[in-house]
Structures are given as structure tokens and as C-alpha cells.
Amino acid sequence: MDRIRLTGGNPLNGEIPISGAKNAALPLMIASLLTDEPLVLTNVPRLTDIATLARLLAELGVEIEVLNSSGAWETLTTPIEGRLTLANEQARRLAGFGPDATYKPGGRTLRLTARTIASTHADYDLVSKMRASFWVLGPLLARCGHADVSLPGGCAIGTRPVDLHLQGMEKLGATIELDKGYVIAAAKDGLKGAEVRFSMPSVGATHNVLMAAVLADGVTRIENAAREPEITNLADCLNAMGAKIEGLGTSTLTVTGVERLHGAEVAVVCDRIEAGTYAMAAAMTGGDVTLSGVDASLFEAALQALTAAGVDVDVTPADNTIRIRRNGTALSPVDIVTQPYPAFPTDLQAQFMALMTMADGNAQMTETIFENRFMHVQELARLGALISLHGDRAIVSGVKSLRGAPVMATDLRASVSLVIAGLAAEGETVISRVYHLDRGFERLEDKLSACGADISRLPG
Ligand SMILES: CC(=O)N[C@H]1[C@@H](OP(=O)(O)OP(=O)(O)OC[C@H]2O[C@@H](n3ccc(=O)[nH]c3=O)[C@H](O)[C@@H]2O)O[C@H](CO)[C@@H](O)[C@@H]1O
């Protein structure tokens, strides 16, 4: 298993191009199941989660092509015994591993075509690797009237039930049974529009029910929908495919079902979590970094927290850039509370905690979304951080310096919080289990070393 080695102390200086968002690219790829025409996605990031989902979609019958550097479509999926598969080599390519002479920021362009659905079975092997795979349930039900999908996996940050997804499908007229770890869903006479009111905003349940409702018969109102920008990206995509969704960006989505959807071309929105992560890394090292290809309006709460910590944040919307600087000034402690969008995102909590480990005083991190998202605390402690846990709150007492140490990545965002701390720690930090990191950060070592970080991958 690969590890990341880094020696702290270098301020980050330069430009970091921000990739397309993992959490938007995944539902957009899944939306391809809703039509027999091609769905073209631009700005798709190179990540293992993209490869994992591509594998699953291929098994369901989706042909996947990539636009190569000569401007031609190259097929990544291979038909074997009447089924499509994605070979290991192609999966590694989608994940962005290995030397790639054609690499340039701006992501890949993929074309996904689900001419026919070959299978409505989403196997444990793939769904257990990644939360978003579970979202094939809605589109499969909508297009085929049945699906059996393994209960999902994803980052181990809490119990993460799927009751809201299932209640939503039942409201649309599906029958749901649970058998041997699988959700068996059927809608013999098709899905019917309905009122779906979530007891709490769930990103995944909103994606899933939205994709089911677009082909349902009649009008669906989704109340208390999540409002994350990745949901708006999906709703925009579905509308470009011929869906009728109103209320984009609000907590009430009204969907008038249509009989069929058609192909479209849609860009993946920028990754606000990746951008926030690098902003915190730049602040941590006392550097001067310009994030490019980024929309600051998508993560205002995080940028406000950085400003409150004494970091200079200059947004230039016309250029899609944000300049992050901290030259010599101490970091002020700032309390944060994670909440659904547009509040401070849970996916940036670990990174902000890493930053606060060197603040001048005590900062309180309250995690309200997931009940077990403090796994990074004990690893940050190995680097010399002082953090105490009190239920859903962590109190971080800033220290003057951190010291490098061997640490273990426990989930995606926890892993990158260790990178941020390691960049400022004295001496060497080696992070194991970096497969977590590869799920969601495109070419992290390249992006950071281009700005002066002493960081490299140790192949395992
Ligand atoms: C691939 C992806 O986009 N993942 C994101 C998505 O995860 P995900 O879609 O899993 O997160 P949700 O928004 O669904 O979860 C929010 C809360 O609702 C609870 N819940 C959710 C569904 C359900 O049926 N029942 C239930 O109780 C969860 O346990 C959690 O406490 O949103 C999270 C919250 O912004 C992010 O941290 C993840 O990065």
C-alpha cells in the first residue's frame, strides 16, 4: 500500500488549479443511467472513486469513453461475454495513476452511454467501497422498474443509515425489501409523483430521490431537500437532459415527471472541498497561494472562518481565483459548527481542525452532521496537537509547533488533515493507508510540490 512522505516547514507559494468536484461528478455519472443517449461530462476529476463508479456503471451496461489528447473518443469499457467491463488498466487511468504525458488541469471529458441496462444488480464488492454507488437505486428503479443494490459503504464517519432514501422511494410507489444486505426495490407499474418530506436534509437521499422522480408519472415535491451545490449541478444536468425540476438551490424541489430524457453535455462544478483544503494548507504553512478555477461563492462559510483566523483571502470572481496569504501573523482561534450547506461543511472540519492545532489559543469544533467524525484527532495528537473530545465537540488548544511522526489515514478528509499538519510540522511525517486520500484528491503530491512542499509518494 502506498504511503505519503512529507517534510514540513516550507511555506506554500504558487498556483493550485482546483479540480472538478468528486461529489458532483459521481451523481452526474449516475444520471447517465436515465437515458439511452450519451451524456457528456467535462471537468471530471482523476480519482479512484471515479474509477470505482465507472466499474459499477459498466456492469450495469454503461459504455464509457474518454476524449483523448487528439480530440478522439476512446472506449474504456470492453464487452466480454455480452457484458461490459472496465479493465484494471483503464480504471487506473481514470483514477489518474501513473505517468500521464497528456495531464493538464481542467479534468477529463467522459461520454457515458446506457443504450440498454444490462443488469439492475449493484454488487456489494463495489457499493461497499463508496457511498455514492448506492445512488444508482433511484435511476435504475425509474428506468427499469426494479433494482437490487447492496447497502453502501463509504467513509467510516458514523452509522450512515439509508432510511431517508428508502422512505423516498416508497413514497414514489416502490416496494422495498431488505435481504442479505441488499435493498430489493420494485415499482411494477412505474413510479408515481408524490410529496417527499425529509426529516433532515440528506445529500445522498436528495440525489437519489431526484433521479427517481424525473421519470415518475406526475409531480413530486421534495421538501427539506439538501441544498449543496453538487445537488444543483445534478439538477441542472437533469434539466439539460429534458427533466422539469424547479426550485434549484432551495430546500423545495418540484419535479414534473417526463416520459424520457435525452443526452446532454454538462460541466462538473469545481471542488469546493478541495479548494477549502488547499486554502487551509496555504494558511497553515504561512504561504501565498492562488487557487484557480474556483468559485468562492460555493464555500463562503469556510472562507469567512479563514478570514476570522487572520488569513488574507482575496477573491477575484472575474478570474475565478482566490488568493490566500498569511505572512508571519499568528493564527487566531476560531470556533466552527458543521451544518448543511451553506454553513461550514463537515467535509472541511478535519482540515480546519488541523489548522487550529497551531492557533494562538483554544478553538471549538462542533460536528453536527456525523456522530463519529473525529478519527483524525488521535492521529493529529501523534504530531503533537492538543485536542480534547467532548461528545460532538472537540476543543483544540493551539501549540507553538508540531513534530513529524508516522500517522495513519482513517478516512478521506481525515487523511488530508494529516497532510496539512505535516506540512507545518518539524521533520518527517509518513502517512499510511493513503488509498483514502486517492479517493478524493487529484494529484495531491503534484499540486503541493509545485508550490514548494517537500512531499512524495512511497509506492507500497
Ligand atoms: C459522496 C458524497 O457526496 N458524500 C457526501 C454526502 O454524504 P451523504 O449523502 O452520505 O450524507 P447525508 O447528507 O446523507 O448525511 C447527512 C446526515 O443524514 C443522516 N442520514 C442520511 C441519509 C439517511 O437515509 N438517513 C440519515 O439519517 C446521515 O447519517 C448524516 O448524519 O454528504 C455529506 C454531508 O455533507 C458529506 O460529508 C459527504 O462527503
Ligand SMILES: C=C(OP(=O)(O)O)C(=O)O
Ligand atoms: C465522506 C465523504 O465521502 P463518502 O460520502 O463517499 O464517504 C467525503 O467526500 O468527504
